[in-house]
Amino acid sequence: MSDTGYGDFEFERRFLARDVPARLLETAPALIVQSYYLADGGYALRVRAQASSVDVPVDLRTDEVTLLERFADAVDFCAVTVKGPMAGGTRYEAEREIDAQVGVEMVRRGGARVAKLRHSVWLGDDGWVVDVFAGANAPLVVAEVERGGPVTDLAIPGFCVTEVTEDARFANDALAHAPFGAWADAYAAELAAAGPRFLPGFGHDHRMSGAYDR
Template identity: 50%
Template sequence: MDEDRDDFEFERRFFCRELPQELNDGDPPTLIVQSYFVHEDNYALRVRLQAEGISRPMDEHTDALNVLLEEREHFTAASMTAKGPSIGGTRYEAERPLDVNIAAELVVRGGSLIVKNRYGIWLGEDWWNVDIFGGLNAPLVVAEVERSGPVTDLVIPPFCITEITDDPRFSNDGLAQHPYSTWAEAFEEELHSQGSHFLQNFGANRSLE
């Protein structure tokens, strides 16, 4: 075991309306299927499989288990991760690699599944991941930035509508338990009445020119 492994993640996350045009260049995303075997009070145990170069549509008809079974031979990376609650953009996350075949068997046998396409791009000085969710979480789009330390003085691109960093509803384990489609209308009403907000305790929030 690597005693120097840093088991914390520092990230900020944002609700988006659609795939940013900057990412719509025709390159296939990373296909992700993951299952949560524990997801309570924002604590979670996750098994994830990833496939590169595979493009699957993400809509309300996309079934995570079917995607896994149909694309099983294309998944080349897997991991098991224990997560704690997100507090101020910091979350305990202990991730360890897992044999792909073992991971697939675990996901087939249980847990609460999520399927998504992940796109990535450099914007300013940060690498952004943008996730397009399928199944009961469609048409949710979430953008996130992760660093080795607190995400301060962030350049926020215009496709980020509002910040959801510490909103447990939007954590992947939260979405596994209570999919976005079951409360999307209530969230839209909330966003309309309260407006967008961005955390102010991470230095200056800057706009991408």
């Protein structure tokens, strides 16, 4: 339960990212492998295994199970999470931390998996995460910002190509079952034809100026 007055509801906005400046990816990322035991209509039951700092090279073509086995001994955080559908940048998310060894075994033994390297960066007034997906979801990169309340008046970095907050295809639970690698070319054609989209109704969003706008 959060102390923001919104209980277990999370507020986030997500963007497809390209050409993220290398300087934002220099620090050791976290490796996250998630297993979805249920994913249907935006409702999900997830087990996450996380190694908080990975300071060795990771081949993004490596499949999710192999990545988990390679870094199993480095996993230092696991949690079970129940999630509801995204609506207007808001999603119900109740999480409970569990024993790391139990969590790793749960991810090993079942569910549809997603693996990603997570880089945490501070841009403007917000903390962002840049998720670089591995395995069947490579070469997907998603940038996400989360706040304790609605994400309004957002300074959006130039490497954010289009907003995918409400595009259900880009939810991690959807990516576990329909990996981006299988439809990346089709989506690129779709984006080229329709152009980028940024959701209205979130105040005065603007493109970030300065060092991180390209």
